[in-house]
Amino acid sequence: MAFRPESLGCGAACVQLAGSGPGKALELTAVLDPLSKEAQRAVPILMALHESLGLSVTLHLNPSLQIDKFPLESFYRYVVSLEPSFDNAGRSLSPQLDRALFSSLRTPQVLTLHVDAPEAWLLECTEAAYDMDNLRLAELGDRRTVSAVYELASLLITGSCEDVGSRHPPNGLQLLLGTTAQPHATDTLVMSNLGYFQLKAAPGVWDLSLAPGPSSEVFTLRTAPALLAAGHSTRAFRGGMQRIDPATLNDAAAVRVTMADFTGANILLLAQKRPGLESWWSGGEKGDASETVHVFSLAHLYERFLKIMLQSVLQRTKRHVKFWFLKNFLSPAFIGSLPAMAAALGIERGRGHALGFEYGLVQYQWPSWLHKQTDKQRIIWGYKILFLDVMFPLSVVNADVGELWDMKLPGRAAVAMTPFCQADANPDTTGFRFFAQGYWRDHLQGRPYHISALFVVDLHKFRRRAYGDQYRVFYDSLSKDPNSLSNLDQDLPNYAQHVVPIHSLPEEWLWCETWCGNTSKPRAKTIDLCNNPLTKEPKLSQATRVIGERWSALDAVAKGIEEAESPAQPSRDEL
Structure with a gap:
């Protein structure tokens, strides 16, 4: 069934915001359940687009007619800044302006502050006078304001690793992420689930390699011109071609990963067992005995x-x-x-x-x-x-x-x-x-x-x-x-x-x-x-x-x- 926005009349359950400037030529129409989590997230984005681009916005409210229990259990604020702001010295004002404010909260329940951040972000709470996981507003006494500061600590390099020979994930394969100066900055294992792996990193250029020991003794990394051209990005590679010609594969000591923005990186990693070791892999290695x-x-x-x-x-x-x-x-x-x-x-x-x-x-x-x-x-x-x-x-x-x-x-x-x-x-x-x-x-x-x-x-x-x-x-x-x-x-x-x-x-x-x-x-x-x-x-x-x-x-x-x-x-x- 085709949906035509103009076929919906704007009645009592409708809100219209007139556009301004060049942006008013574009109209954005949304139909949302006002008591849904999706509405909590979508409405601030609609407002930001209206205010920054001048879009005309029409919002139709379409609530569920049958509710067994109240669907929302959280207060939500969306922090988005589409227009950069600077002070007289040219410094960004984003650290001061990018904040979520919850005012006039009068609830007896224990509150927990949770940041709904992009998948590729690892955040840390760096300042908080109170336990933000166990916040009782009624016990704050004369204090009227509670604040917490979160910082972006790391970006994530995630990906999928595949054994070229078996076409299955080499679960337990140990990976190292580092640089020329620090070859082992962090490490992880490849899961059997989708061959998934995850590593923390900062913006920059990184080398992804196999860990010394059984991982590098049994396997070698493989790459191909098509993968190199895509920067080993799963998204870029899948968008350009679906298959790799085995004849074009070459050994690689490491795979170069570039973190150039705040979206993280998703990598397609190929590994292959060395000749004569095709049937050998225990899925990990034993560590040294330790009294610790x-x-x-x-x-x-x-x-x-x-x-x-x-x-x-x-x-x-x-x-x-x-x-x-x-x-x-x-x-x-x-x-x-x-x-x-x-x-x-x-x-x-x-x-x-x-x-x-x-x-x-x-x-x-x-x-x-x-x-x-x-x-x-x-x-x-x-x-x-x-x-x-x-x-x-x-x-x-x-x-x-x-x-x-x-x-x-x-x-x-x-x-x-x-x-x-x-x-x-x-x-x-x-x-x-x-x-x-x-x-x-x-x-x-x-x-x-x-x-x-x-x-x-x-x-x-x-x-x-x-x-x-x-x-x-x-x-x-x-x-x-x-x-x-x-x-x-x-x-x-x-x-x-x-x-x-x-x-x-x-x-x-x-x-x-x-x-x-x-x-x-x-x-x-x-x-x-x-x-x-x-x-x-x-x-x-x-x-x-x-x-x-x-x-x-x-x-x-x-x-x-x-x-x-x-x-x-x-x-x-x-x-």
């Missing part, structure tokens, strides 16, 4: 709890520990406190810099082809489980995490979790054990349902067996149903157990008052402050009651470190 215990944790809404976890881990182990944090969801205040925390806690252990602890910050952008979550808590749950294989080169702990680090996961298992308490179950919450009845009971077929608050991953085996790819396949299939994966980070690995096995840790490794009885609490190695569906008790109140004096002591140390100044800074990695 690597602990990965996410901080969202609970940065205070995360500081307690740092101390409790360090108090219970004599091993060198390196903590990894997902930078995407850390507040500037927490990042700023890490050097002092690391230095102070290292000195407290009496081990100085060498055996204190290190920390690293990792970043990853949710791939555009993978079904997206919109709720920030669910986004973080997704990061917790979906990108373990590609983000790297477990909440109060009463045990030596070295025990977990030394644990050999049997058979095909590369993941270990603690099952929900069975031997000493809390009888008060029996009715809430959804996994013991109905669909989950039938699907598990006798396998236990595990808690994801603490888990162990053998990354070498995890990568070699492409378990990350399996998780993403299951996720993309299930996540399109809004009633599926209620607890994303927990339901997904439990659902996929028949493909990605889970080794069950002894139950004492994770004790939770909601699901476990008090008899087993003295043997608990880790105490998890999980939500209680009966009491809905706040976590802070639960912590002081369940953990008691030890919690108060650890919390006091964390606050003392925040207030003190420490010049010492441990080594720090950013990926």
